Amino acid sequence: MQTETDVLDVLIVGAGLSGIGAAHVLQRRCPGKSYLILEARAAIGGTWDLFRYPGVRSDSDMHTLGYSFKPWTNPKAIADGPAILDYIRETAHEGGITQHIRFGHKVVSAAWSSQEACWTVEAEQADGGLGVTLKARFLYACSGYYNYEEAHRPTFAGEADFQGRIVQPQFWPEGLNYDNQRVVVLGSGATAVTLVPALAKAAAHVTMLQRSPSFIVSQPSADKIANWLHRHLPNSLAHRLTRWKNVLVQIGLYTLARRRPAQAKRQLVGLAKRQLGPDYDVNTHFTPRYNPWDQRVCLVPDGDLFRALRKGQAEVVTDEIDHFTPTGLRLKSGRELPADLVVLATGLKIKILGGITLTIDGQPRHPADTISYRGMMLSDVPNLIMAFGYxxxxxTLKVDLTANYFCRLLRYMDRRHLAIAVPHGGDNLHPQPLLDFTSGYVQRATAELPKQGSRRPWFVHQNYLKDLLNIRYTRINDGTLQLGPAGVMPGAPQPAGRELATSAS
Structure with missing residues (x-):
């Protein structure tokens, strides 16, 4: 293990959308801070470099998924994966961030010392070289919340008998040929509804096999208002106006759906029926058992999924697998689906903090035993920031707020010569799940995720406007975030005669 003696101000984990954004904000608002980005993979981009399956794209508009500081000028607001990857790489290049990245470095552990007021971080090198040990005053986790090495992979009876091929979207084989083949996509989430119309362009036929339906809504891939604004106004102004327009629309639709779920459900199912025609069985295939936003609503740009269904290039089957056969799938209803290729779009596997093992002053600390502070720090875990979006x-809306809050915290601590910041005092909070979702990937990982509390600042709003007020304009020294100098953990019992530095905001 190679040890580097210089202590960094900030160590960012992950060079994806969140990590590049965090570095950009840090450079702009705290230009004197030293930082490094450790990226486990060999390239910038995170999710958008990893996912290479056909049709991969955003399921949010890029005017809000993109950075607040870098206008999205592509005419398509619902963008494909390569366009998003180019945008992230361009941001890193323009900001001089690339030179701060070490590729092929996977962070495996981080040990905090209150005496030194820093993290000792160990990383493994992908090429099998010597591991690296670094020290940093702050650890900034921008590695997302799911496992890059492993997706959720259910197994089915008879798989060994199947003569075709089974693939997972997260690990799409390069050059996989499915021309004129019969393809079955298992799943009904965002990945499945993306894959089906893309595969239908070349496959003989595509079947989306789902156990139960999801809410699916069509949205134009181009934002006409945004494009008009960009033609007539400076890009920065057009970007701000479009961003706020889309934020308010998102919040309005979500709020309506949660307050009037029955009405929202009727409207969403009605939109699908209008796309597919009066004779289509939307009650079976497009009417979920749950309410809108109990799980994420799937977006299809320009109705591409519905168009493939209307043309007969694809179909939706709502049923369950009994077993694989040599030539396809036998369903519990008795129907057999012929298949040459089966795609398991069966969900993600969550891995919080990229699987980093944490110890605090020699004691192990598991994220599942913590409560989230403002959706960006963890109870009794010092000097750790977590980029966790909506x-x-x-x-990116929440990730951007987090990056700016972090810089405000750094500047506050510098002015007062403080070294440690730790959320403390989360007693009697009635802990509840961090993510209020019924999606399978969330339910499977409940025991691995931090919790949230029942009141501020431990409650996660999932609302940009509320977070804008509660994060951007809140006091740093709010009575919950404990601040102090190196040597002793704020909020912990202190040696006799020693007092923590305190100050009012």
Missing amino acids: TNASW
Whole structure:
């Protein structure tokens, strides 16, 4: 293990959308801070470099999924994966961020010392070289919340008998040929509804096999208002206006859906019926058992999924698998689906903090035993920031607020010569799940995720406007975030005669 003695101000984990954004904000607002980004993979982009399956795209508009500081000028607001990847790489290049990235470095553990007021971080190198040990005053986790090495992979009876091929979207084989083949996509979530119309362009036929339906809504891939604004106004102004327009629309639709779920459900199912025609069985295939936003609503740009169904290039089957056969799938209803290729779009597997093992002053600390503070720090875990976006809106909206709050915290601590910041005092909070979702990937990982509390600042709003007020304009020294100098954990019992530095905001 190679040890580097210089202590960084900030160590960012992950060079994806969140990590590049965090670095950009840090450079702009705290230009004197030293930082490094450790990226486990060999390239910038995170999710958008990993996912290479046909049709991969955003399921949020890029005016809100993109950065607040870098206008999205592509005419398509619902963008494909390569366009998003180019945008992230361009941001890193323009900001001089790339030179701060070490690729092929996977962070495996981080040990906090209150005496030194820093993290000792160990990373493994992908090429099998010597591991690296670094020290940093703040650890900034921008690695997302799911497992890059493993997706959810159910197994089925008879798989060994199947003569075709089974693939997972997360690990799509390069150059996989499915021309004129019969393809079955298992799943009904965002990945499945993306894959089906893309595969239908070349396959003989595509079947989306789902155990139960999801809410699916069509949205134009181009935002006409945004494009008009960009033609007539400076890009920065057009970007701000479009971003706020889309934020308010997102919040309005979500709020309506949660307050009037029966009405929202009728409207969403009605939209699908209008796309598919009066003779289509939307009650079976497009009417979920749950209410809107109990799980994420799937978006299809320009109605591409519905168009493939209307043309007969694809179909939706709502049933369950009994077993694989040599030539396809036998369903519990008795029907057999012929298949040459089966795609398991069966969900993600969550891995919080990228699977980093944490210890605090020699004691192990598991994220599942913590409560989230403002959706960006963890109870009794010092000097750790977590980029964790929204589930009901664009991920980057919350990540951007987090990056700016972090810089405000750094500047506050510098002015007062403080070294440690730790959320403390989360007693009697009635802990509840961090993500209020019934989606399978969330339910499977409940025991691995941090909790949220029943009141501020431990409650996660999932609302950009509320977070804008409660994060951007809140006091740093709010009575919950404990601040102090190096040597002793704020909020912990102190040696006799020692007092923590305190100050009012």
